[in-house]
Amino acid sequence: MIRCEELPERAADYLYGLLPDWQMEEIAAHTGRCDNCRQAIEKTAEDLRRFDAWEVPELEADTCPEFMRRLRLHETQELVPWDAALEREPLARGGPLARVSGLIQRWRALPTGTKIAVSSISLLSVALLAVALVVVIGQHSGRAQAERGPRPLQVPEAAMVRPGLRVWYSEGNVDEALVGALADVASVAKRAIEEVFPDRSTERINLLVSRGYPWRESVVTDRANTIYVLAGNQGIGENMRADAGPVAMMCEAVAELYNSRRLPGFERFVSHRYLVPAVIDEVGPFPIQLPNATALATDGPEMLDLITSDEYTLVHPDFAAVAALRAVEQALGRERFAELLDQVSPGTQEPFAVLRAAAIRADAALEPVFAAYDEATRLEPDEEGSYLVASFEPDEAIQAVRDHPLRTMADTLSVVVAPDVDWQLTDEDATHGTRSLRLQLLRDSEWMHANLIDPDWQFKDLRRFSELSMDVRVESATPQHVAIDLHDEVNCGHGLIAVFSAEVRPGGWQPIVYRFDQRSLKGRKDWTAFYFDGAFRPECVSRLHIRVWEPKLPVTLYVDNLRLVPRELETPADEVAHAAIHQPTPVPEANLEHAAAAEASYARGLALKGAGRFQEAAEALRQALAAAPDHAEAHWALAWVLIELKDQEGAKQKFRRVIELAPGSEQADQAQKALERLGG
Amino acid sequence: MRTAEHPFTYLGPDDAEPTDEALAHWAAAGNMRAVEELYRRHQGPVVSYLRRLTRDNDIAVDLFMEAFFRAYVNLKSFDPHRPFRPWLYRIASNVGLGWLRRHRRSLPPAGRPDGERPVFEMVAERELSRQVEEAVAELPDDQRTVFILRHYQGLSCAEISAVCGCPEGTVRSRMHYAVRVLRTRLRFWVERDDEP
Numbered sequence: 003m004i005r006c007e008e009l010p011e012r013a014a015d016y017l018y019g020l021l022p023d024w025q026m027e028e029i030a031a032h033t034g035r036c037d038n039c040r041q042a043i044e045k046t047a048e049d050l051r052r053f054d055a056w057e058v059p060e061l062e063a064d065t066c067p068e069f070m071r072r073l074r075l076h077e078t079q080e081l082v083p084w085d086a087a088l089e090r091e092p093l094a095r096g097g098p099l100a101r102v103s104g105l106i107q108r109w110r111a112l113p114t115g116t117k118i119a120v121s122s123i124s125l126l127s128v129a130l131l132a133v134a135l136v137v138v139i140g141q142h143s144g145r146a147q148a149e150r151g152p153r154p155l156q157v158p159e160a161a162m163v164r165p166g167l168r169v170w171y172s173e174g175n176v177d178e179a180l181v182g183a184l185a186d187v188a189s190v191a192k193r194a195i196e197e198v199f200p201d202r203s204t205e206r207i208n209l210l211v212s213r214g215y216p217w218r219e220s221v222v223t224d225r226a227n228t229i230y231v232l233a234g235n236q237g238i239g240e241n242m243r244a245d246a247g248p249v250a251m252m253c254e255a256v257a258e259l260y261n262s263r264r265l266p267g268f269e270r271f272v273s274h275r276y277l278v279p280a281v282i283d284e285v286g287p288f289p290i291q292l293p294n295a296t297a298l299a300t301d302g303p304e305m306l307d308l309i310t311s312d313e314y315t316l317v318h319p320d321f322a323a324v325a326a327l328r329a330v331e332q333a334l335g336r337e338r339f340a341e342l343l344d345q346v347s348p349g350t351q352e353p354f355a356v357l358r359a360a361a362i363r364a365d366a367a368l369e370p371v372f373a374a375y376d377e378a379t380r381l382e383p384d385e386e387g388s389y390l391v392a393s394f395e396p397d398e399a400i401q402a403v404r405d406h407p408l409r410t411m412a413d414t415l416s417v418v419v420a421p422d423v424d425w426q427l428t429d430e431d432a433t434h435g436t437r438s439l440r441l442q443l444l445r446d447s448e449w450m451h452a453n454l455i456d457p458d459w460q461f462k463d464l465r466r467f468s469e470l471s472m473d474v475r476v477e478s479a480t481p482q483h484v485a486i487d488l489h490d491e492v493n494c495g496h497g498l499i500a501v502f503s504a505e506v507r508p509g510g511w512q513p514i515v516y517r518f519d520q521r522s523l524k525g526r527k528d529w530t531a532f533y534f535d536g537a538f539r540p541e542c543v544s545r546l547h548i549r550v551w552e553p554k555l556p557v558t559l560y561v562d563n564l565r566l567v568p569r570e571l572e573t574p575a576d577e578v579a580h581a582a583i584h585q586p587t588p589v590p591e592a593n594l595e596h597a598a599a600a601e602a603s604y605a606r607g608l609a610l611k612g613a614g615r616f617q618e619a620a621e622a623l624r625q626a627l628a629a630a631p632d633h634a635e636a637h638w639a640l641a642w643v644l645i646e647l648k649d650q651e652g653a654k655q656k657f658r659r660v661i662e663l664a665p666g667s668e669q670a671d672q673a674q675k676a677l678e679r680l681g682g
Numbered sequence: 683m684r685t686a687e688h689p690f691t692y693l694g695p696d697d698a699e700p701t702d703e704a705l706a707h708w709a710a711a712g713n714m715r716a717v718e719e720l721y722r723r724h725q726g727p728v729v730s731y732l733r734r735l736t737r738d739n740d741i742a743v744d745l746f747m748e749a750f751f752r753a754y755v756n757l758k759s760f761d762p763h764r765p766f767r768p769w770l771y772r773i774a775s776n777v778g779l780g781w782l783r784r785h786r787r788s789l790p791p792a793g794r795p796d797g798e799r800p801v802f803e804m805v806a807e808r809e810l811s812r813q814v815e816e817a818v819a820e821l822p823d824d825q826r827t828v829f830i831l832r833h834y835q836g837l838s839c840a841e842i843s844a845v846c847g848c849p850e851g852t853v854r855s856r857m858h859y860a861v862r863v864l865r866t867r868l869r870f871w872v873e874r875d876d877e878p
Contacts, residue, residue: 056814058733
């Protein structure tokens with residue numbers, strides 16, 4: 003129920019229709035009976051109308067004839083720049099279709115005799131090449147088969163969750179629910195690719211998931227090297243790794259540059275990101291080779307040739323991408339490159355930030371290299387990219403951070419704090435950029451309980467999420483850092499998958515992906531990471547409890563990507579997500595396959611719900627319930643979907659079922675409240 | 683009444699209001715009248731959008747042509763089952779923001795010190811307009827785009843989400859903070875106007 007004192011803050015959102023339906027209805031009802039609030043709304047509306055003072059002139063004349071004239075000119079005279087006044091780089095001339103149509107026109111203009119001669123020669127050449135290719139591939143594959151044996155890829159039936167999407171996974175080490183969740187990520191990636199690159203075929207997407215060596219570092223632990231989504235049927239050069247995150251988009255931009263051969267010398271670039279499953283066996287392990295990686299990132303273009311040579315095929319893909327990006331940047335110039343990047347990720351410098359973060363995590367020595375990427379607008383030229391404020395008093399440290407003149411521009415807030423800190427971030431600490439908060443324990447102290455309240459999330463009302471807690475057990479004798487990252491990709495598109503990764507240094511990355519499940523946590527001793535699958539959406543996390551046991555060395559906790567998210571995110575949709583992680587459904591061992599199908603349907607239902615396709619979401623959730631009738635989360639999600647579909651009776655029934663299945667839980671409390679609101 | 687030689691042949695604007703998506707379908711098939719109709723439908727709003735984005739009335743027209751050209755060459759891959767308008771706005775945003783980035787340094791600064799503010803020659807309404815324009819121009823690109831699309835262009839959150847390529851939650855967030863910042867910045871004018 004909206005309270006009078008909350009209304010002014012939400013008035014503008016209400017007037018712009020930004021609030022969820024139920025809040026819109028609540029406010030409408032409230033203002034109907036509260037004069038003060040109605041006046042507040044009217045006053046806000048008056049404020050907003052002042053924005054209308056900025057008028058722009060109407061279009062003076064129809065520019066269509068001019069456009070059509072230019073279009074005809076462009077199509078009939080190949081390579082005439084579309085608009086010389088707007089074009090500054092040969093890269094942007096025309097489009098692929100225009101180029102193709104120009105070539106066709108040239109072809110048509112040739113004399114018939116020439117056409118026949120050229121066609122004959124071309125056909126003959128193609129035939130000879132094909133024969134040679136078949137012979138070479140035959141020899142090669144025979145040898146590879148003999149040396150390596152059969153490929154370990156398997157395609158489980160449970161993974162075939164939707165048409166056009168094939169999920170490959172290896173080593174038999176990934177459970178079906180995880181595969182289902184990844185499939186959803188892939189479908190989001192597919193949609194993103196289609197939106198950003200409308201001319202790219204995404205008819206078939208192969209998702210490669212592997213958790214065993216040598217891909218251990220490359221599984222779902224990090225956006226930078228997480229999920230390999232490989233678009234098939236396009237040849238190696240055009241295949242890509244894509245997870246719809248900025249790094250993937252950035253790599254795609256690089257691939258676009260290479261594949262269209264717009265830059266001399268880059269045609270042969272192939273990084274692991276662009277490999278198809280068929281060549282993965284050829285590649286073998288790629289341990290992080292820091293010296294080479296540093297050289298790659300530093301030298302850029304000179305190293306590109308080496309990337310394609312045999313000895314450097316083992317380089318970590320992040321660094322290959324770094325080298326490639328640096329080379330492209332140098333070739334194009336900074337501004338043009340930024341512009342190209344913005345075309346795939348409009349209005350943000352995020353790709354730079356993400357890439358830099360990934361590389362610096364792997365090798366801190368790269369930090370100076372990336373300093374060159376710092377935008378002048380983000381940091382003063384003579385200031386470092388991060389700064390450290392130390393204090394023995396947590397409150398003092400926090401205040402020092404907030405008072406620091408550079409706090410809004412720094413990439414990382416580093417705070418050394420005493421144990422048992424309850425850090426409550428507020429609006430003041432949030433920015434719209436990517437930023438990290440680093441809380442570091444004093445040496446030899448123990449951090450028994452640290453509460454990180456990310457301002458991304460709703461921090462005003464903590465009750466709903468106060469029970470979400472995670473424990474980090476550090477049993478190794480040499481832990482230096484424990485990093486818990488909330489990755490941006492999970493809260494800006496996928497909506498279904500969150501990855502918490504942990505890092506133990508020295509010794510490089512040791513991420514192990516794991517489902518968040520209390521039963522599982524007890525049984526494992528070496529885990530350092532968390533994986534929330536299915537329904538978890540970190541945007542609804544308002545509080546993280548992180549407990550570290552016996553850290554005898556300084557332990558650092560990170561929270562990445564602090565971002566502002568409006569308070570209205572704390573809506574029933576978030577309750578769904580919270581409920582889903584609140585009480586993970588136990589999966590009977592004997593019925594794993596059945597449960598996996600339910601999880602896949604459930605994940606699909608949530609995805610559809612997130613996409614606003616409620617009718618289909620209801621169907622998917624009902625399928626999940628058919629396979630697992632006691633799936634409380636599915637009942638819960640379906641209840642809210644039914645609300646959207648105006649089926650209040652159905653929703654009430656589902657809420658009652660939630661109360662039956664999870665009595666005493668917060669989810670049940672919420673269901674009870676929802677029932678009361680619905681009058682039943 | 684004219685009859686078409688093919689059921690999907692678009693004859694021109696006399697036909698009963700085909701949707702943008704149908705027009706895009708026909709345009710992709712090479713029907714130039716459909717291209718013209720699409721262009722005419724969208725040139726007013728999108729030019730207005732680009733004028734607010736770039737604050738340059740002349741260049742906005744050129745940028746719209748550029749954006750529409752890019753849309754045209756990509757029409758073959760446009761899925762007519764999806765809305766055309768956000769797709770076009772997305773391209774226009776990319777073109778507009780790209781142009782801004784190239785020319786930001788040569789553009790006049792968004793704000794002016796109080797001491798330079800003309801005192802007598804401007805009526806308050808005009809001055810408020812300038813204040814709004816400058817306050818909007820000072821917003822970060824992502825917030826500015828969302829604000830203009832929502833407030834001036836009247837796009838829904840779902841459409842803006844498609845334009846910006848971000849979730850609706852992010853759109854709401856950007857809009858929320860944009861409005862909050864704008865209201866704070868314009869408080870001086872609002873309060874002055876409120877004086878009796």
